[in-house]
Amino acid sequence: MELINYKVENRIAFITLSRAEKRNALNEEMVQQLKQAFYKAEKDKDVKIIVLEAEGDVFSAGADLAYLQQLQQNSAAENLADSHQLRELFAAIYFSQKITIAKVQGHAIAGGCGLITVCDFVFAAPEAQFGYTEVKIGFVPAIVALFLIRKIGEGKARDLLLSGRLITASEAKEFGLINYLVTKHQLAEEVRLFAEKLSNETSANSIAYTKDLIQKVQQMKSEEALVYAAETNAHIRSTEDFKKGVNSFLTKTKLKW
Template identity: 55%
Template sequence: MNFKFIQYDSQDRIAFITLNRTQKKNALNAGMMEELREAFGKAANDEQVKVVILKASGEVFSAGADLEYLLELQQNSYAENLADSQRLKDLFLQIRSCPKIVIAQVQGHAIAGGCGLVTACDLVYSDPQACYGYTECRIGFVPALVAGFLLQKTGEGKARELLLSGELITAEQAKACGLVNYICGEGKLEDEAGALARKLASETSGASIAYTKELLAALSGLSLPQGLELAAELNAKARMGEDFKKGIRAFLSKEKPQW
């Protein structure tokens, strides 16, 4: 699979999806979004992949939408802009619903759509000098597609503050509000994110992760009884799988399961 705007590699059961438009500060355009969808689809369907790391080449994670791309959008009809918005929505949802653990590895700026990519990931490792922001309101855009994901991570109060102000926040501020999970030591971003990915790849059941992510994605839209019913159904499905049998055999034998 040949990509123009991203890179895709896999090793040690980890897929690495790398934004690779350094001359454009890894800004998003239609081509990059389509390639990201292809790459996440490839990782999701690869039985040898347990964890996905989304990262970027260069000094900036992503500056948001490409300026040429924004100029093109001004010429679009409503139907064309709706179709384009749907494609970005599908990408965010694909990242969030990926059956594998998705880790964002962020250096430099992650702004607007770039910050949206980060928000859709399960876990976020950040360089201490990185900054984050949803700056759409400053250029007449609406940060609509990321709002639901941000609400789940930060709660309504902080989401309102970030989306309505368009202010950039530091890595420490992003961690304090729940957007970032880990801030790495200076120069240790790749090592620390990679270490977690390898640990998760070797110590967690792929089937369990997929079922857990399915449950978490559904819970916010369900009542408590509905959520518990879904949990019971997924629990029953997991008990019928090979991962459950392997895990129980290892537990009873006082051994570590080989995932």
């Protein structure tokens, strides 16, 4: 059964959670299909932007109840293998060389909130709620914690991860979890326009290098990070995209990437 829909329009890959009758809850099959969809978009040379969206009124309610019950029957090795599947999915999104945008029309809870955490940009409807509720069922938001701390800082991450509370879209914006609040009926159009603008106005090569820089320098000591930044700065000057971009700037000609 296809739990994920995939389509490409105007260099934008739309990856859609398609399990609305189950509130787009995550199970093993859905995680696998979602991961494969991101791998596909990453390899597609005709794709510059990836939009993650969902059908129905809920973005994702987190783990499927039947899935959670099954985990209790798994061996330690099976649970470790399953955990690595989720790790690989989050990594595929976070470390993508392409810009990732989450379009959130409804609640994003637990694993569903994890999915948006690892995206570059998040657009959300005002009525959506967000939360990492794992501690309320005796679970640990282990994998997403790494990315959330990077995104919003330790203090705010502690608030959300330790309380398991739900927050409004407005509060999520204040926390830095989401970027833009857009009414539900305008959400699709606003995301499309934003994605097309980024696609047309930014170099895919520069985006890939910039995302790589953001990820790597956080793990380095200051001097090491500065050396790496200088090396990146020097290397990018020899690329074709840099030459095209500078020429466009100097000649005042509009460049569509």
